[in-house]
Amino acid sequence: MQFLFEQIELIREFLQAGGIILSVILWVSFLLWFLIIERLLFFKLDYPKRYQQYLESWQQRHDKKSPYARYFRRYLISQAVVDMRKTMPIIKMLTAISPLLGLLGTVTGMIHVFDTMAITGNGNPRAMxxxxxxxxxxxxxxxxxxxxxxxxxxxxxQRIDDETHHLTDSLQTH
Known part of the structure; x- marks a missing residue:
C-alpha cells in the first residue's frame, strides 16, 4: 500500500512541475484514450452484430436490381459508415490539439522563466x-x-475503410 501512495505522490509532483497545462493535457489524454478504446471495442463487439443486420436486411429484399434497391443498398452502406465513424472527428481533434497544448505549456513555462529573470535580475539557473x-x-x-x-x-x-469495402462487396446486386 505504501508503494501505491509513493507512486501517487510522484504523479502529483510531476503534474505540479508541468503546471495547469499539464493537467489539461492529462484530461485530454484520458478522453482521447477512452474514445479510442470505445471504437476498438465497437469493432470487436458491436459491429459484427450490426454487419449481420445489414446483410439480413439486404437478403430479405427480393428485388436487388431496381433503382430503389440500389438506393437501399447505398443507405445500408452509408448507415454502416456513420456508425463506424461516430467518434472519429473527436479523436482527430483531440490528437491535433495535444501538441498545441504542449506548445501552450512551453510558452507559459518560458514566461515563468522570464518573470523569474526579471525578479532576480540575473540568469540564476536554480531560479529558472x-x-x-x-x-x-x-x-x-x-x-x-x-x-x-x-x-x-x-x-x-484503415479498419473503417476495410469494413466499408467488405460490406460493399457483401451486398451483392445480382
Whole structure:
C-alpha cells in the first residue's frame, strides 16, 4: 500500500512541475484514450452484430436490381459508415490539439522563466529551473499523446475503410 501512495505522490509532483497545462493535457489524454478504446471495442463487439443486420436486411429484399434497391443498398452502406465513424472527428481533434497544448505549456513555462529573470535580475539557473521544467514536460506530454493518437487514428481509419469495402462487396446486386 505504501508503494501505491509513493507512486501517487510522484504523479502529483510531476503534474505540479508541468503546471495547469499539464493537467489539461492529462484530461485530454484520458478522453482521447477512452474514445479510442470505445471504437476498438465497437469493432470487436458491436459491429459484427450490426454487419449481420445489414446483410439480413439486404437478403430479405427480393428485388436487388431496381433503382430503389440500389438506393437501399447505398443507405445500408452509408448507415454502416456513420456508425463506424461516430467518434472519429473527436479523436482527430483531440490528437491535433495535444501538441498545441504542449506548445501552450512551453510558452507559459518560458514566461515563468522570464518573470523569474526579471525578479532576480540575473540568469540564476536554480531560479529558472521550474519554468524550464514546465516548458519541457508539457511539450513532451503533448507530443507523446499526439503520436499515440495519430497511430490509433490511422489504425481506426484503415479498419473503417476495410469494413466499408467488405460490406460493399457483401451486398451483392445480382
Amino acid at each position: 529551473a521550474a519554468g524550464i521544467s514546465q516548458a519541457t514536460i508539457t511539450t513532451m506530454a503533448g507530443m507523446v499523446i499526439a503520436i499515440g493518437g495519430l497511430y490509433f487514428n490511422r489504425l481506426l481509419e
